[in-house]
Amino acid sequence: MTQNDNARHDMNHDTQPQPCTAPLAATLDVLRAALGDDAVRVGEQIGERAMTDWTRHDPTRPAALLLPRTTDEVSRALAICHAAHQPVVPQGGMTGLAGGAIARTTDIALSLERLNGVEEIDAASATLTVRAGTTLQSAQEAAAEAGFELALDLGARGSCQIGGNLATNAGGNRVIQSGTARDQVLGLEVVLANGDVLSSLGKMVKNNTGYDLKHWFIGSEGTLGVITRAVLRLHPQRAARHTALVALDGYDAAVNLLRRLSTRFGNDIGAFEIMWPDFYDFGVKLTGTRSPFDGAYPLYALIEHASFDSSDDGERFAEALSGALEEGAIRDAVIAQSVADARALWAIRECTAEFPVRLDAINFDVSLPISVIGDFVERCRAALDERWPGNESYFFGHIGDSNLHVTVDGHSIPGVDHHAVYAFVYEMLGPLHGSVSAEHGIGLLKREFLPISRSPAELAAMRAIKHALDPHGILNPGKLF
Amino acid sequence: MTQNDNARHDMNHDTQPQPCTAPLAATLDVLRAALGDDAVRVGEQIGERAMTDWTRHDPTRPAALLLPRTTDEVSRALAICHAAHQPVVPQGGMTGLAGGAIARTTDIALSLERLNGVEEIDAASATLTVRAGTTLQSAQEAAAEAGFELALDLGARGSCQIGGNLATNAGGNRVIQSGTARDQVLGLEVVLANGDVLSSLGKMVKNNTGYDLKHWFIGSEGTLGVITRAVLRLHPQRAARHTALVALDGYDAAVNLLRRLSTRFGNDIGAFEIMWPDFYDFGVKLTGTRSPFDGAYPLYALIEHASFDSSDDGERFAEALSGALEEGAIRDAVIAQSVADARALWAIRECTAEFPVRLDAINFDVSLPISVIGDFVERCRAALDERWPGNESYFFGHIGDSNLHVTVDGHSIPGVDHHAVYAFVYEMLGPLHGSVSAEHGIGLLKREFLPISRSPAELAAMRAIKHALDPHGILNPGKLF
Incomplete structure (x- = not known):
């Protein structure tokens, strides 16, 4: 037409x-x-x-x-x-x-x-007003001192800054419970390319007065404006944490367990980390521990229950897992009895910290509908094996957030061009309406793959918006598009 | 410069x-x-x-x-x-x-x-894909049949449609627990003014691939595009609901109780409705019941605890209120012992359904930081009394959402110009960075008051985006701006 x-x-x-x-x-x-x-x-x-x-x-x-x-x-x-x-x-x-x-x-x-520091904690409103250059850890500590919890946590907490966390809509460890960085923001101050200051530092949960400007800038990777201050939502502190490692029959069993636990505990389920055996066995080896299970299983889930009531929530969680075991919904389970136990279980999942040293890591951070992640892993592994026989690849993810991580070890495919591996895996996402970036963003590195996840109409709309807010294209050029 | x-x-x-x-x-x-x-x-x-x-x-x-x-x-x-x-x-x-x-x-x-109907429920992904013309109630029923809950509920559920709910970022009865309409959306399909279709119907919780386009359209009141389909998040059903009416010493006591209950129960607190005595007494009178309390108190809160575990959550909730009573944090409390009891307590709060019949209602739906709502109510009442002696006004609200409702009865101020009352109350919000619309939107009726809540720079940015996405200004002209 x-x-x-x-x-x-x-x-x-x-x-x-x-x-x-x-x-x-x-x-x-x-x-x-x-x-x-x-x-x-x-x-x-x-x-x-x-x-x-x-x-x-x-x-x-x-x-x-x-x-x-x-x-x-x-x-x-x-x-x-x-x-x-x-x-x-x-x-x-x-x-x-x-x-x-x-x-x-x-x-x-x-x-x-230099634009750093917590400006105010408003306990009655449960908000924290913070400057963009403040490290995430400082903001977390200020919230904790006031008896609250900032529901955003990343491995980089000691170095990363709130402004960057919001500009990239950071994800991290608590998304299943409290959402991404975006979900923590009540108010935002942003400087536009032309120097105009949009100061929308409201503390209100509800505010339907025209376009909700903060959402334009959160996750825009510095291409639409520079975030200078934010009002973040504070949450009550969770008093009790219980960790379990569960052995499962496969992906469908994992999804069923997630639904079963959510139906009983709501968002007291604070982590639900899935590890396929390639990843789990490698994690056990890297941490120099031994698996708490006697046998080997098709899938493992590391689950954290984090609640407000310390009196008997641990028992309730244990009960729910025993029930699942009796009904055959899970194959085995261990529950950490101490903080040291919990750390040992988390160490397996967190062996990824060793990846940069031990591997020539080709990392993927993709997202897919929860219902198709299991099939995708099987198809992706088969396709990698066919294309690069002998490749060593590790599959794991936060499935409650629809987020899958894949790491291919370049060492296992001598002479491989990393770019070819990236293109190969990303292309598999297209027909499934998957995302080439669940949480890390597009930046410079995934720019060429963005059209796999976004249609020409979507990209045209993004460009129109970019042009409207930054007509000379001075903000972070060459990123995203 | x-x-x-x-x-x-x-x-x-x-x-x-x-x-x-x-x-x-x-x-x-x-x-x-x-x-x-x-x-x-x-x-x-x-x-x-x-x-x-x-x-x-x-x-x-x-x-x-x-x-x-x-x-x-x-x-x-x-x-x-x-x-x-x-x-x-x-x-x-x-x-x-x-x-x-x-x-x-x-x-x-x-x-x-005509563009109506639920297209798909994906139980593993916990999502519902729905066409814009579907009534909220049909969508709720489809979710319930599949064993889930759609966490959006409004009095207008039988008539309002999902497209309108999202275009206005509707609030409603469950915001304190699950957020506004915006928070329920994972994917959105929108037709732009020029006919381009942005089909971002992803089911993923995490998706950082460029600007998050859905947020541009949610709450934009039909001025940027026409919403045609959406993927909504589904929540597990809450099995147990307990309702209490609490008498309080004043606003600070209400905020303290809200924090106390949140710290113990997280977002199992599903409603926290505050009623000042003017509203409460009128509600009791309108419903033809009698107050469950012997005395009169400075403030009342209607609280709902909605959780997943029906075994002993009612006892926990009752215990928490008894503890508060013993410590003097609240003045009195009654807990509904049956569904009929709960309905009777809710009837007082829901007497607002009678307002259009009984009153010449001048309604306000504003939001303010939770920490200042108490002061604002006192100052606003004093100012109204000074300006219009003998006025009858009713104060109530969802304070957990920072949302205050005020209804002034025009009958009590013979010959009053409604517009003068609107302007008088809205002007009081400006210095407090309040919002002239917490949940109803701006539309046609509040357009002239938008500059009270939005700065010239914010309005200019909104206009720039409007122009970028709808250069001929054909979509819902004269609304918002």
Whole structure:
């Protein structure tokens, strides 16, 4: 239809930044005048941290590093770069796994590290107001001191920053219970490319006054605005934690157990981590422990029950597992009797910390409907075996969150091109409407694979929005699209 | 700063629709050719329902009513209207309380009623795929038949439709436990103004592949796209419900009780409804019952505990309230011993159903940080008494959701201009960063008050996005902005 074609054309904006209208040196002079010399670093003054992230991408020194101290300074910096058509890459704790905060040599990096600290805890409203450069761990500690829990937790907690967590909609360890980073946000302050400050720092759960602006920026990987402050929701502390390792007959049994436990305990089920035998056996070997089970099983689940009532919730959880065992719904189960027991069980799952050292790791972080993950694992393993016989691959995931991780060891396929493995697995997701990134984001590394998960119409809409909010394309160019 | 001013100017798009380029009769001919005569109604063929909503706004007959049967037909209809610059008003069950779906005589109304039915329940993924025109109650019943619960419930359940619920981000009875309509959505299909279909019907909890498009449309009140299908999250059914009415010393005691119960029961607390004495006494009178308490108290809370385990959760809840009573944290409490008891307690809170008959109701649906609601009620009542001595006003709300309702009875202020009362109360919210709409939306009725809750920069960003996604301004013109 002709109208439709014309309309599509309307939205086909170019999201690449237009050429700088001002030479870099002149822009830096204006920035120094606005922010002070100390806040504008170049050359050797720029530390290692600004040059790469946890992807260990080749370190690149940006043209300059800005270190604003306030929202107003972020606003002034962006207004200047917007006027000069100067690309800007927002940076947090640099713990990303998709290259989303890596700057090119012609980009200016903008670090939020000086804009840090918890501003307020409002106990009656159960909210925490925090600056973007605050580490996740500091925010967690402030919440705990006030008797609350911040329901966001990642391995990178000591380094990652709240701004980056929100810009990437971080997932982590508690999604099944409390959702992703997005679900923790009540209010957000963002500086747009042109320097306009959108300060929507409300503490309200309900607020239907026009478009819910915070959701535009959460997960947009720094391409639509720079997050400067946030109001986060606080949760009551969970007093009791109980951990179990369960042996299962297969994937369907795992899904049934998840539904069975959810129906009894709601979101007191705080973790439901699935490990296929390839992963489980490797984890046991790497941690130098021995499996608590005598036999080998088709699937293992590490389950955490985290509740508010410490009196008898442990018994209830144990009872539910005994019941499942008696009915044949599970094959075996061990329940940790101490914190040390629980740590030993978690160590198997957390052997992934050793992956970068022990493996030439080709990592996947995909998501699929929970109902198809089991089939996908079988088909994916068979396809890998056919294409690269002898490959060593490990399957595991947070199935309650529809999130599957696969790690292929490049060492087991001598001379393999990593890119070929990425393309091979990602292509299998397309027909299943799977996602090439469950939690790590697209950044630089998965950009070419984004069309597997997003239709041309969706990409056109994203570009139209990008163009509307950042008409000169200065914010994090080359990422996402 | 000059750059900044220029940038602001960039974003200052006109969101009013441009004049139609084609005469209405010609557009209707093209629509009839595309959708069939039966799907394009005019004049007397248009029923009452398309003419007004639950605001009882003066009934207005739209220029035409479209009744598409499929997403593809919605797409073709919008592409035609886009080409003709013809305004279109999406309509669901017409139960809105802000006039958001009321069409003018020159608008074409687009009803989703034929696009109805539950398409799929995926038990393993715990998802329900549903068409926009399905009533909330049908969707709830389908979920219940499959052993799940749809965690969205409103008084209008029998008439309101899922599409409208999502377009307005409906709140309702279970927000404290499970969030608003937004929180139930995993995937969404939307038709843009130009007819492009964004089909993001994923079932995944985690999916970080570019901008999360569903959040752009949820709560946008039909101004950015027409929602045609959705994938909703299903929850396990809660087996046990216990209801209590509690007498309190004041607002601080209510907040403390809410925190105390949340810390013990998490989100098993399914309702926490606060009633000030003006409301409570009126509710008791209207329902013709008598208060279960001997004395009068400064505040009342109706609390529901809804959990998965029916064995002893009732006792735990009763224990928690006895403990609070012994410690002096509450003044008195009654716990419903039967379903009939529970209904009688709820009847007091639900006396609002009588408001349209008994009162000349001037209704407010505002939100404020939980920590300031108590003060606001006192100040608001004092200000109303000073301005309109003898006014009869009723204060109540879902404080766990930061949502306060106020109803002023126009009968008690002879000759009062409703608009003056609206302006008077809304103006009080501004300095507290309150919201003029917690759950009902802005629509037509609150449009002039939106700037109380949103800054010029926020409104400019909303307009920029509106222009990017609907460049001819055909979707629900005159609403929100």
